[in-house]
Each structure stands twice: as structure tokens, then as C-alpha cells.
Amino acid sequence: MLGTYEYFVSQLINGVSLGAIYGLIAIGYTMVYGIIGMINFAHGEVFMIGSFISLITFLVLGTLGITWVPLALLIMLIMTMVFTSIYGWALERVAYRPLRGSPRLAALITAIGMSIFLQNYVQLLQSARPKPMQPLIRGGFEILHSMTPDGKDYIVSLSYLQCIIIVLTLILMIVFTTIINKTRLGRAQRACEQDGKMAALIGVNVDRTISLTFVMGSALASVAGLIFLVNYGVIDFYIGFLAGVKAFTAAVLGGIGSLPGAMLGGLLIGLIETFWSGYFTVEYKDVATFGILVLVLIFRPTGLLGKPDIEKV
Amino acid sequence: MTDMTMDAPEPLDFGAMLKEAGITAGVMLLLAFFMVGFKTLDVTGGIAIEYQFGSVVMVGFLGFVGRIGLILLRENRPFPVLVITAPFAILAILLLLSTIISALFGSAPSTTLRTVFDFFSPFPALPVTVMIYLVVSIIAIRSLIAFLHSRQHEAATASRLARADQLGATVKNLSRFLGPLLLVLAVIFPFTDMATRQYLDIGILVLTYVMLGWGLNIVVGLAGLLDLGYVAFYAVGAYSYALLAAYFGVSFWICLPFAGIMAAFAGVMLGFPVLRLRGDYLAIVTLGFGEMVRVILLNWYEFTGGPDGLSGIPRPSFFGLPFKRYPAEGTESFHTFFDLDYSSSHRVIFLYFLILALAMLTNLFTSRIRKLPIGRAWEALREDEIASRSLGINPRNTKLTAFGIGAMFAGFAGSFFATRQGFISPESFTFIESAVILAIVVLGGFGSQLGVVIAAIILIGLPEAFRDLQNYRMLAFGMSMVLIMIWRPAGLLAFREPTIRLFAKKAHQAGDGK
Numbered sequence: 139m140l141g142t143y144e145y146f147v148s149q150l151i152n153g154v155s156l157g158a159i160y161g162l163i164a165i166g167y168t169m170v171y172g173i174i175g176m177i178n179f180a181h182g183e184v185f186m187i188g189s190f191i192s193l194i195t196f197l198v199l200g201t202l203g204i205t206w207v208p209l210a211l212l213i214m215l216i217m218t219m220v221f222t223s224i225y226g227w228a229l230e231r232v233a234y235r236p237l238r239g240s241p242r243l244a245a246l247i248t249a250i251g252m253s254i255f256l257q258n259y260v261q262l263l264q265s266a267r268p269k270p271m272q273p274l275i276r277g278g279f280e281i282l283h284s285m286t287p288d289g290k291d292y293i294v295s296l297s298y299l300q301c302i303i304i305v306l307t308l309i310l311m312i313v314f315t316t317i318i319n320k321t322r323l324g325r326a327q328r329a330c331e332q333d334g335k336m337a338a339l340i341g342v343n344v345d346r347t348i349s350l351t352f353v354m355g356s357a358l359a360s361v362a363g364l365i366f367l368v369n370y371g372v373i374d375f376y377i378g379f380l381a382g383v384k385a386f387t388a389a390v391l392g393g394i395g396s397l398p399g400a401m402l403g404g405l406l407i408g409l410i411e412t413f414w415s416g417y418f419t420v421e422y423k424d425v426a427t428f429g430i431l432v433l434v435l436i437f438r439p440t441g442l443l444g445k446p447d448i449e450k451v
Numbered sequence: 452m453t454d455m456t457m458d459a460p461e462p463l464d465f466g467a468m469l470k471e472a473g474i475t476a477g478v479m480l481l482l483a484f485f486m487v488g489f490k491t492l493d494v495t496g497g498i499a500i501e502y503q504f505g506s507v508v509m510v511g512f513l514g515f516v517g518r519i520g521l522i523l524l525r526e527n528r529p530f531p532v533l534v535i536t537a538p539f540a541i542l543a544i545l546l547l548l549s550t551i552i553s554a555l556f557g558s559a560p561s562t563t564l565r566t567v568f569d570f571f572s573p574f575p576a577l578p579v580t581v582m583i584y585l586v587v588s589i590i591a592i593r594s595l596i597a598f599l600h601s602r603q604h605e606a607a608t609a610s611r612l613a614r615a616d617q618l619g620a621t622v623k624n625l626s627r628f629l630g631p632l633l634l635v636l637a638v639i640f641p642f643t644d645m646a647t648r649q650y651l652d653i654g655i656l657v658l659t660y661v662m663l664g665w666g667l668n669i670v671v672g673l674a675g676l677l678d679l680g681y682v683a684f685y686a687v688g689a690y691s692y693a694l695l696a697a698y699f700g701v702s703f704w705i706c707l708p709f710a711g712i713m714a715a716f717a718g719v720m721l722g723f724p725v726l727r728l729r730g731d732y733l734a735i736v737t738l739g740f741g742e743m744v745r746v747i748l749l750n751w752y753e754f755t756g757g758p759d760g761l762s763g764i765p766r767p768s769f770f771g772l773p774f775k776r777y778p779a780e781g782t783e784s785f786h787t788f789f790d791l792d793y794s795s796s797h798r799v800i801f802l803y804f805l806i807l808a809l810a811m812l813t814n815l816f817t818s819r820i821r822k823l824p825i826g827r828a829w830e831a832l833r834e835d836e837i838a839s840r841s842l843g844i845n846p847r848n849t850k851l852t853a854f855g856i857g858a859m860f861a862g863f864a865g866s867f868f869a870t871r872q873g874f875i876s877p878e879s880f881t882f883i884e885s886a887v888i889l890a891i892v893v894l895g896g897f898g899s900q901l902g903v904v905i906a907a908i909i910l911i912g913l914p915e916a917f918r919d920l921q922n923y924r925m926l927a928f929g930m931s932m933v934l935i936m937i938w939r940p941a942g943l944l945a946f947r948e949p950t951i952r953l954f955a956k957k958a959h960q961a962g963d964g965k
Contacts, residue, residue, distance in 0.1 A: 191485045197500040224481045240940030247893045250886045251932025258926040267493050390735050421750040428739030
């Protein structure tokens with residue numbers, strides 16, 4: 139039997155790195171929802187595309203002979219952020235902009251259609267087989283060391299990879315929060331979120347702001363895709379759906395429209411999922427996630443950090 | 452510039468046009484660079500990569516040309532676009548037709564067409580070719596429409612919507628005749644020569660989705676509750692029948708109402724805690740519920756058979772007369788009772804009529820309940836929850852009935868599905884099914900019964916007929932969902948009008964003769 143404390147710590151570490159992935163995707167959902175009030179259902183596919191672009195970049199780097207891991211990772215990061223953003227931008231431009239101002243369900247159906255389209259697009263071009271990748275970064279810090287009763291070593295370690303994930307996520311969060319709170323773009327974004335028409339009247343370029351929102355959301359989702367790839371080592375065209383749904387759940391859990399809420403929600407969903415798999419049954423982890431979502435929504439219908447909105451008659 | 456006789460279009464600004472097309476080409480190049488330019492290959496012990504830059508360049512080039520075509524359309528010059536795109540579109544359509552014909556009659560596809568096609572599509576990646584042909588065909592159709600209407604100008608969105616509304620209204624007026632006409636067609640269809648086994652199966656499938664669409668229409672169209680997990684109730688109905696039949700040997704006709712009740716019960720159980728949530732929260736919770744049901748079905752191995760599903764589900768009987776060639780001793784089967792020659796198509800035709808009857812039941816129920824107080828309360832809640840609450844409508848109970856009744860029809864459809872397939876597994880109840888059903892309701896135009904039928908034929912019937920195109924089917928499915936929504940944001944036959952009005956229109960008053 140493993141030491142309960144050690145087991146707990148190792149689950150905690152896994153949960154946090156999973157939570158980072160969900161949180162990064164959830165931000166895209168929450169921002170888009172905040173600014174144009176639609177569920178961008180295809181956002182999960184953007185994450186999946188980010189993951190594929192990372193993998194392809196890695197393979198190309200391999201053929202070019204660049205194998206020094208930090209450099210390879212950096213190039214993968216930049217490539218996937220740039221190219222996935224273009225997908226996000228094109229998605230908004232082609233599918234969502236013509237529908238602005240039409241019924242909300244129309245936008246939702248378009249998003250679902252786009253999600254189906256992108257899934258099949260990747261499946262047709264890159265085949266349906268799962269794509270494996272050998273681990274990039276090995277080793278880690280030993281943070282706990284204990285003996286199990288039958289005399290074996292039980293080591294809880296924080297792998298270098300997990301350190302990178304956590305540090306990367308933190309850096310992105312800080313950069314991102316600064317953009318939203320300090321820059322002109324962030325101000326425009328918050329203005330559009332509060333009142334798009336008024337923002338347009340005082341000279342904010344609403345179309346451009348919305349496009350940039352999609353670009354930023356996609357860039358963050360692509361980082362999540364890269365993390366998913368290096369952390370789990372296997373991807374396929376279908377990963378976007380479940381990750382997307384979970385991330386959206388995270389955004390709702392944290393209170394949709396709230397950025398810290400999205401991150402918190404992602405972290406919570408990651409932890410719930412990992413702990414449930416660790417202590418109970420792996421099979422029912424999705425049931426647990428959605429169950430907790432339902433519970434939270436019943437007692438706090440606007441999510442954990444969401445502002446209650448007042449319905450006006 | 453104030454000349455309003457627009458017959459002579461304004462001169463083209465070539466610089467702006469080239470710039471716009473150049474940007475499009477650039478974006479297309481960047482989009483294609485990774486996904487098209489490199490193809491991952493599965494090799495032993497890992498993956499390798501293959502370069503396809505030729506395709507990327509072609510994609511960029513076609514993006515450029517295509518954008519110029521769209522600009523010309525926008526600038527009211529459809530003729531050159533039509534001339535250039537039409538040959539490609541015709542080629543694509545011919546090839547599609549020859550594929551279908553060869554699939555139907557089992558002959559080899561035309562090789563000459565294939566050669567011509569190959570000559571005009573010099574891309575190594577077939578998916579790219581198919582996508583490009585799809586886009587070119589769409590541009591060709593648009594330019595044809597524009598050419599035919601070349602005297603009219605591009606209408607503003609508002610007037611376009613008004614026209615769509617008008618169309619919806621016209622169809623609604625016509626639907627008094629159109630509905631029965633379609634029903635008669637549906638009834639005589641199995642007896643015509645067209646009704647091969649394949650087409651009957653497609654007919655059954657389309658009708659199943661029509662029924663599901665009408666059921667979901669109660670929840671989404673009438674009560675205005677966004678339900679993304681409708682397939683869960685479909686699954687509950689299917690598994691109720693399968694399990695009851697497997698464990699207790701109960702017949703289909705007894706199970707049918709029971710499956711409906713079970714599904715309605717599941718709907719109420721889910722609805723009770725979550726129905727006070729607003730739109731999108733409700734959507735995500737119902738989506739979660741759908742996934743939960745699927746996960747439970749997948750993992751409760753002892754009870755539901757897990758991923759292997761349940762097989763050997765009894766087929767329905769004709770009110771007690773089984774469709775068997777050799778009935779058991781002392782009993783009669785359908786063909787001996789009616790003194791017919793045995794034919795395996797009897798059962799298929801029976802299933803067809805069964806689902807037709809179930810679907811018509813749903814339709815009748817919906818159109819009647821709309822006129823009852825409960826139906827009016829649904830519509831009132833959809834329009835304004837606060838106002839209806841102040842008038843004494845209990846929102847939770849009213850929503851619960853809508854949810855429960857919608858779920859009940861899904862349960863009926865589910866038990867029909869189980870008995871038709873004879874085998875069910877969680878695979879059949881994924882989120883994509885919910886999305887398809889919702890898409891049928893939304894594309895049809897909320898609340899439009901006829902719209903649901905048309906959308907079901909487009910979304911289910913056509914892809915089913917093109918089954919040979921396999922993966923491209925879903926690609927085109929997603930694309931058509933997007934295009935239809937952009938073209939008609941309120942749905943194909945959108946016409947939303949309250950079922951009753953406080954003050955009847957003048958026309959009606961005149962009809963009353965004062």
C-alpha cells in the first residue's frame with residue numbers, strides 16, 4: 139500500500155498540470171462568450187489543431203537536425219501559437235462574423251458545424267490513427283521519498299516537464315492579464331464586453347477587437363495543445379471534443395465571462411478529474427466532473443466567480 | 452456617383468481587388484502550410500513526415516482566384532465567374548453522379564470522366580481536391596443565381612431576412628396542402644418501384660430523425676430551452692426496451708409506452724434541479740447529462756453490456772404476428788395470416804409505417820398541445836419569462852412538462868431504434884447525434900414542423916445517399932451546416948408567430964363576416 143500522503147501529493151501534481159490545459163482552453167471560451175455572447179463550440183478543435191501543428195513542427199525539426207530540446211520546444215511554441223491563431227482568426231472571419239446579430243442558436247449551430255468540419259478536415263489530411271510522440275523531457279526533482287511497508291522505495295517526483303508546464307502557464311497568465319488590464323487592446327476589449335454599440339460609438343474598432351479576441355484565445359488554446367502533446371505523448375483528431383467540453387465546463391464552473399474564473403475552473407476540473415481517477419474509478423471521472431458542475435450551478439447559478447446578472451424587465 | 456441606375460456597374464478598382472485577393476491567398480497559404488504541407492505517415496516504430504508543398508501552392512493560388520471571383524460577384528459581374536467555374540462544377544457534379552450511379556448499379560465508374568477529373572486536379576492530396584471542388588461548385592451556384600437575378604442588386608441583410616420570413620409565411624399558408632401532400636407521398640412511397648431496400652432504410656432513418664426533431668422542437672422551439680443532450684433520452688428509451696425485452700421477454704407494444712415513460716421520467720429527474728438555469732448554463736448541463744448517460748452505459752458492464760452493447764433485441768411483430776418465414780408450430784406469422792408469399796421486405800415496410808405513425812403522432816400531439824393552456828404557457832415563457840411569471844405561470848413546472856414530454860417522444864423513437872437495429876451500443880448515442888437533431892430543428896426554422904422535415908431530408912437523407920463518399924460526407928455535413936446558417940440565419944423556413952393573438956388580424960375579422 140502506498141503512503142497516503144505521498145499518493146495525494148503525486149495526484150495533486152498531475153491534477154495541476156491537467157488543470158493548466160483546461161484553464162488555457164477555458165480562457166478562449168470565456169473571452170469569446172464575454173465579448174459576443176456565443177459558445178464557440180469549435181474552440182476545442184482549435185486546441186486540437188494547435189496540437190497537430192506542434193507535432194508536425196517537431197517532426198520537421200527532427201528532419202532538420204534540431205534536437206536540442208529547449209530550442210525545439212521554443213520553436214514549437216512559437217510556430218503553434220502563430221499558426222493556430224490564424225486558424226482562430228479565419229474561423230471568426232468566415233463562420234461567425236456573417237452571423238453577428240442573428241439569433242444566438244444560429245451562431246451555436248454554425249459553431250457545431252465548424253467543429254464537425256475541422257475534425258474531418260484534420261482526419262482527412264492527417265489520417266485517423268493516433269499519432270504517438272516519444273517523450274521530449276525526462277527526469278525530474280525528487281520531492282518526497284519514503285519506504286513502502288514491503289521495503290520498496292516510493293518516490294514522488296515533480297518532473298521537469300511538469301515544472302515547465304506550470305511555469306509556462308503562469309507566465310502566459312501574467313502576460314495575458316497584463317494585456318487585458320493595462321493595454322489599449324485590453325481596454326477596447328473590456329469596453330466591447332460591456333457594451334459593443336457604445337464602444338463602437340466612441341471609436342473602438344469592434345470588428346478588430348473581436349478578431350483579436352479570437353486570435354488570443356486560439357494562441358492560448360494552441361499552447362494547451364502543445365502541453366497536451368508533450369505531456370501525454372499521443373494525439374488524434376478527436377481530442378478536441380472532450381477537452382473542449384471539459385474546458386467549457388470549467389469556464390461555466392468558474393463563472394463564464396470571468397478570466398480568473400476560467401483559470402480557477404480549469405484547475406478545479408483538472409483536480410477533480412485526477413483525484414476521482416486516483417481514489418475512485420477512472421471510468422466515471424467524466425460523470426464526477428459533470429456531477430460537480432451541476433451541483434455548483436444549483437447552489438451558485440452564475441458559477442464560482444461570475445457576477446450575478448440582473449434581469450431587467 | 453449619385454447615378455442610381457445601377458445597370459452599368461461601377462468600374463472595378465483593380466488595385467483594391469488584387470490587394471484583397473492577395474491577403475486571402477496569404478491567409479490560405481498560412482492555413483494550409485502545416486496541415487496540408489506536411490502529412491504525417493504511420494511507420495513502424497513512430498511517425499514520419501511527407502511534404503506536399505505543391506498542394507499548398509495550389510491552395511494559395513485557388514484562394515486568390517476564388518477571392519477575385521467572389522469580389523466580381525459582389526461587384527455585380529457574375530458572368531465571367533460563371534463561365535470559369537461552371538465547367539469545374541459540372542465536372543464535379545458529373546463525377547458525383549457517376550459515382551452514385553455506379554454504386555447503385557454496381558458498374559465501374561466512368562474512366563473517361565475520371566481521367567478528365569485527374570487532369571484538372573493536379574493535387575497530390577485528394578482531400579484538398581475535394582474541398583476545392585466543393586468551394587468552386589458553391590461559387591458557381593452563387594454566380595448562377597446572381598446571373599439570373601442580375602437586374603436586382605445584392606439585397607441588404609434586413610430585406611433578405613424579410614424575404615426569408617415571407618417565404619416562411621407562404622410555406623406556412625401552403626403547409627395546409629403541402630403537409631398532407633407529403634404525408635400521402637410518404638404513405639405511397641413503399642409501394643412504388645423506387646422503394647428498394649436501400650431507399651426504404653433511408654426513409655426509415657429520415658423519419659426517425661424527423662420524429663426526434665419534432666420531439667426536440669417541443670423543448671427548443673416551443674419552450675425555448677436549449678437542450679444539447681437530447682440523445683440521452685433516446686438512449687434511455689432504447690435501453691429500456693432492450694433490457695425489458697432481454698430480462699422479462701416483454702413484447703414491443705407493451706414496452707413502447709413504458710420506454711416513453713422511462714425517458715420522460717429521466718427528463719423530469721434531470722429537469723428538476725437544472726431548469727432554473729439560464730440558456731447557456733442549461734445547454735452545458737444537458738450536454739453533460741448526455742455524456743454522463745453515455746459513460747454509464749459504457750461502463751456498467753453487468754447491466755448494459757458496456758461497449759459491446761446489447762444484441763438479439765426482439766424484432767417487432769405485426770400486433771402479435773411475427774415476420775418469420777417459418778412460424779413456430781401452432782402459430783401464424785404475418786404472411787400466412789394474410790395469405791401472402793413470404794418476403795423479407797414486409798418487415799421493412801412495416802417498420803417504415805410504424806415510424807411514420809409514431810412521427811405523425813408526435814406531430815399531431817405538438818400541433819394540438821400548442822393550442823392548450825400548457826402550450827401557450829410554453830410559448831409565453833419562451834418570449835418573456837418574467838412577464839409570464841407575473842401572470843401566474845409556474846416556470847419550473849411548465850418547463851418540466853416541456854422537458855418531460857420532449858423526452859418521452861425521444862424514448863418512443865429510441866425503442867423504435869432498438870427494435871429496428873436489433874442491436875444497440877453506446878456508440879449510437881454520442882454527442883454528435885444530439886448536435887444533428889438540434890441542427891435539424893434550427894436549420895428547419897424553430898417551430899416549423901415542415902422545416903424539420905426538409906432539414907432532416909437535407910441533413911440525413913442526402914449524406915446517407917452519398918454513403919460511398921465516406922469521410923467527405925461529414926466534411927460536407929459540417930460545411931453545409933455553416934453555409935445554411937450564414938445564408939438563412941433564422942432557419943430554412945423561419946416563421947415565428949404566436950399561435951394565438953389577442954386581437955385577430957383584420958383579414959380574419961373580415962372572414963368572420965363581422
